[in-house]
Amino acid sequence: MKFKLNMGAGVFTGLLVILAIGAMGNDDFKLEIPKGLKKLKIPRDNRLTLEKIQLGKQLYFDKRLSKDQTISCASCHDPNKGWSNGETFATGIDGQKGGRNSPTIINSGYQVFQFWDGRALHLEGQALGPIQNPIEMGLSLDELEKRLNGIEGYVLQFKNVFGNKPNSGDVAKAIAAFERTVLSGNSPYDQYKDGDTKALSEAAERGRRVFFNKAQCSACHAGSNFTDGAFHNIGIGFDGSSPDLGRFVETQVEGDKGSFKTPTLREIARSGPYMHDGSFKTLEAIVDYYNKGGNANPQLDEEIFELNLTDQQKKDLIVFLKEGLSSANYPTVDPPALPK
Amino acid sequence: MQKLTCLFSLFTFMIVGSWVAANEVVSETVVSGLNNPCGVAIQPKTGHVFVANSGAGTICRIENGKAVPVITDFPIDVYGKGPKYNIGPLGLAFYGDGHLVVGGGGYKDGEELLRLYEVPAVGSSIKADAMVSSMKLAPTEEIKGEGNFYAVAVAGDSVFVSCNGDDTKGWVSKATIKDGKFSGYARNIATKEAVEVDAPVGLTIDPKNGHIVVGQMGEITVPGDGLLTFYSAGNGEMLANFETGLSDITSVAYDTKSYQMYALDFNWIDTKAGGLYHLTKATVDGEPGVECTKVMALDKATAMVIASDGHAYVTVIGTAEGDQLGGKLLKIKLPEIE
Numbered sequence: 001m002k003f004k005l006n007m008g009a010g011v012f013t014g015l016l017v018i019l020a021i022g023a024m025g026n027d028d029f030k031l032e033i034p035k036g037l038k039k040l041k042i043p044r045d046n047r048l049t050l051e052k053i054q055l056g057k058q059l060y061f062d063k064r065l066s067k068d069q070t071i072s073c074a075s076c077h078d079p080n081k082g083w084s085n086g087e088t089f090a091t092g093i094d095g096q097k098g099g100r101n102s103p104t105i106i107n108s109g110y111q112v113f114q115f116w117d118g119r120a121l122h123l124e125g126q127a128l129g130p131i132q133n134p135i136e137m138g139l140s141l142d143e144l145e146k147r148l149n150g151i152e153g154y155v156l157q158f159k160n161v162f163g164n165k166p167n168s169g170d171v172a173k174a175i176a177a178f179e180r181t182v183l184s185g186n187s188p189y190d191q192y193k194d195g196d197t198k199a200l201s202e203a204a205e206r207g208r209r210v211f212f213n214k215a216q217c218s219a220c221h222a223g224s225n226f227t228d229g230a231f232h233n234i235g236i237g238f239d240g241s242s243p244d245l246g247r248f249v250e251t252q253v254e255g256d257k258g259s260f261k262t263p264t265l266r267e268i269a270r271s272g273p274y275m276h277d278g279s280f281k282t283l284e285a286i287v288d289y290y291n292k293g294g295n296a297n298p299q300l301d302e303e304i305f306e307l308n309l310t311d312q313q314k315k316d317l318i319v320f321l322k323e324g325l326s327s328a329n330y331p332t333v334d335p336p337a338l339p340k
Numbered sequence: 341m342q343k344l345t346c347l348f349s350l351f352t353f354m355i356v357g358s359w360v361a362a363n364e365v366v367s368e369t370v371v372s373g374l375n376n377p378c379g380v381a382i383q384p385k386t387g388h389v390f391v392a393n394s395g396a397g398t399i400c401r402i403e404n405g406k407a408v409p410v411i412t413d414f415p416i417d418v419y420g421k422g423p424k425y426n427i428g429p430l431g432l433a434f435y436g437d438g439h440l441v442v443g444g445g446g447y448k449d450g451e452e453l454l455r456l457y458e459v460p461a462v463g464s465s466i467k468a469d470a471m472v473s474s475m476k477l478a479p480t481e482e483i484k485g486e487g488n489f490y491a492v493a494v495a496g497d498s499v500f501v502s503c504n505g506d507d508t509k510g511w512v513s514k515a516t517i518k519d520g521k522f523s524g525y526a527r528n529i530a531t532k533e534a535v536e537v538d539a540p541v542g543l544t545i546d547p548k549n550g551h552i553v554v555g556q557m558g559e560i561t562v563p564g565d566g567l568l569t570f571y572s573a574g575n576g577e578m579l580a581n582f583e584t585g586l587s588d589i590t591s592v593a594y595d596t597k598s599y600q601m602y603a604l605d606f607n608w609i610d611t612k613a614g615g616l617y618h619l620t621k622a623t624v625d626g627e628p629g630v631e632c633t634k635v636m637a638l639d640k641a642t643a644m645v646i647a648s649d650g651h652a653y654v655t656v657i658g659t660a661e662g663d664q665l666g667g668k669l670l671k672i673k674l675p676e677i678e
Contacts, residue, residue: 112562113562209482212508213482213483213508214481214482214483216484216507216508217508218508218532219506219507219508220507222508222536222537222538223537224536228537228559228562229559229565230538230559230560230561230562231561233421247561251609253422254421254422254423255420255421255422255423255424256561257422259561298421298422299421299422302449303507
């Protein structure tokens with residue numbers, strides 16, 4: 001085994017730990033689901049194991065998965081920025097800007113459709129997209145595999161976890177496994193729903209009522225993950241000349257023009273800016289947008305109409321979003337040591 | 341205790357394992373050239389079949405293989421953003437033999453009407469406004485008004501209606517009939533709060549124990565999210581909820597002779613894959629669940645009623661051919677269950 005001495009004992013010890021755990025067998029990892037969230041379905045061909053999750057975490061944070069070794073998944077989906085990146089559009093290799101806002105990956109394991117336009121299915125179907133995208137990480141799958149096979153630490157781990165040499169399919173599985181562990185629940189709203197009537201402040205409780213009634217938020221932001229996982233045209237961009245047509249590009253169905261996937265609202269206070277184009281910097285601006293009834297267009301969802309919220313209702317709604325859906329157990333993760 | 345009773349009776353009717361042979365399914369077209377038919381009901385004593393010829397704004401009685409308009413001039417609205425469908429009257433159900441309940445789809449939410457008609461005699465027709473009674477579910481300060489009363493089910497003097505106006509709650513509403521008129525109409529079961537999935541559409545009453553059975557359509561842009569849910573008719577409590585794997589349930593119905601359940605899947609994303617399904621008990625991931633066995637492929641199936649002789653009358657929007665509208669009323673002989 002070769003290790004760079006200037007990394008200290010950390011990597012060496014970590015690798016020994018990984019190998020030791022591997023020697024004990026890749027047992028199924030028991031994922032703890034926070035209060036308020038449903039049981040997470042795990043694909044049969046990608047069971048969770050601790051070793052796989054750890055491998056996936058390394059890959060997620062590893063900039064060597066980009067062409068110029070400057071960008072990792074974590075660059076655009078940063079744990080410290082709501083697992084998004086805090087900017088309108090993220091920056092890929094060569095300083096290139098993306099065309100859509102980075103969605104949070106919090107609770108993304110619950111989503112069947114991935115990306116704003118749903119062009120990938122499940123996390124496994126999504127993971128390799130940004131790696132190959134020329135404006136994101138810009139690395140071909142052949143080059144990805146070549147690089148990983150040149151890193152002994154990865155070779156050992158892939159063999160231990162998958163019984164294979166590093167390959168793109170298993171890269172996707174490992175990253176997906178890690179992403180499935182990024183969960184947010186047990187928020188004040190969840191505690192309130194569980195019977196703790198003091199879990200929400202008075203303003204948040206008023207906001208909760210507005211959310212589930214007059215503001216119509218739960219028409220789309222429904223269920224335990226505050227998303228129906230479906231596609232809706234809420235009029236974003238239709239005040240301009242060339243709006244992004246979103247889901248329509250994938251389906252070519254007229255009714256999908258301008259439709260984008262409903263994002264989760266969990267940890268919404270941390271994951272701005274908002275919408276597929278990152279055009280809203282604050283929740284206040286969003287609430288005002290919905291209150292006015294969006295931007296008219298032929299495919300505008302029938303759930304979008306003028307709401308006539310009072311100023312107090314708008315304030316309370318925002319308190320609910322910020323306070324009610326932010327968990328004390330926010331899924332914070334430190335970057336791991338990476339194999340050499 | 342009620343939940344356990346429900347589960348027992350659910351499994352009782354489902355416990356008969358089913359095997360459906362494709363070559364057993366016999367289907368005939370009763371009427372073609374309909375305009376987005378979205379409702380069908382059988383008059384109890386006469387056996388006459390009535391169809392909501394929704395896009396044409398009429399209710400028709402089938403007479404000698406023809407759809408004869410008997411209630412006309414319903415208002416028409418447009419459903420969908422592409423594809424789009426003209427819709428007018430939707431769900432149908434008989435109250436006794438002489439009255440027909442019609443759920444509307446042609447007005448905007450909050451203005452839509454649930455209507456009660458005296459059935460016109462053969463050879464006569466009336467206008468849509470000639471109902472004996474009607475009710476609406478107007479908006480309140482907090483709740484959106486209701487519309488698209490897609491399915492109607494009658495249980496005694498109660499009428500249950502699947503509503504698709506307020507997408508935050510997914511209401512099944514309940515009307516009562518007294519002295520030949522509606523005496524009340526109110527939001528009753530918030531299905532979306534119960535099951536966290538959109539759009540109650542299919543609706544029927546369990547003939548043995550009176551439970552309300554809802555086929556929850558889910559989102560039309562998400563495949564496979566359809567649910568089958570049982571509620572207490574007494575207090576609206578959810579008794580059981582099952583994932584079906586169907587995409588867009590538009591109707592659920594019982595064959596009262598065999599006590600078997602069937603559902604229609606419109607399958608919005610891939611309408612060629614839609615059809616008629618037989619629903620049976622299954623164990624899914626170690627839990628009680630539902631298995632849906634496809635009986636027959638159908639082109640945009642919208643409503644179903646099963647006659648006492650084991651025939652299912654099914655409306656389909658179909659596909660237009662030339663100038664001929666694609667809507668049909670089909671009569672399907674349901675296969676014998678072994």
